[in-house]
Amino acid sequence: MGIKSFQGPRSEQPNEVVLLRVCDYMTRDLITFRPDQSVEEVIVALLKYKISGGPVVNENYELVGIISEGDCIKHISENRYHNMPSSNMSVEGHMIKNVETIDGNMNIFDAANKFLNEKRRRFPIVENGKLIGQISQKDILKATVKLKPQNW
Known part of the structure; x- marks a missing residue:
């Protein structure tokens, strides 16, 4: 006598490949800053x-740096320590100039690894020399919430 299954026929789970690209989840409408702006405006x-921060662009919308809360706090702390106004109050003097960017076509999971390895909160996306968006850790989380467990 054979073993009977009361589960019924099993349906095949489609192995759909979900491509999650950075450009599909990045923020395109950015708050940007100019190098000649004051830190107080930032x-x-x-x-x-x-x-918590934002890209710094020139008049051609080319990325020239990033300024963050930490950069602003450093500016405030230095002024307070010396008990006098800073001679360099512009964003240009306080921003990070060597900015690492990522490709908009990068897989969202590769971007997540980059966040872990680089210990950054955001990465700008540049195309043809112009800033087109920014991906943050929060954007990565939003992308993964939409996944079904079998797509991991």
């Missing part, structure tokens, strides 16, 4: 828009 914008 602080006001960071608080107003509830962001």
Whole structure:
């Protein structure tokens, strides 16, 4: 006598490959800063828009740096320590100039690894020399929430 299965026929699970690219989840409408802006203006914008930093672009929308809350705090701390206004109050003097970017076609999981390895909160995406967007750790989390467990 054979073994009977009461589960019924098993349906085949389609092995669909889900391509999650950075460009599909990056933020395109960015708050940007100019190198000639004051750090105080940046602080006001960071608080107003509830962001932790942003790209610095020139008049051609080319990425020239990134400024963060930490850069602004460093500026405040240095001024307070010396008890006098800084001679360099512009973003250009306080931004990070050597900015690492990532490709918009990169897989979201590769980008997640890059966040872990580089210990960054955001990566700008540049195409043809122009800033087109930015991906943050929060964007990576949003992308993965939409996945089904079998697609991991």
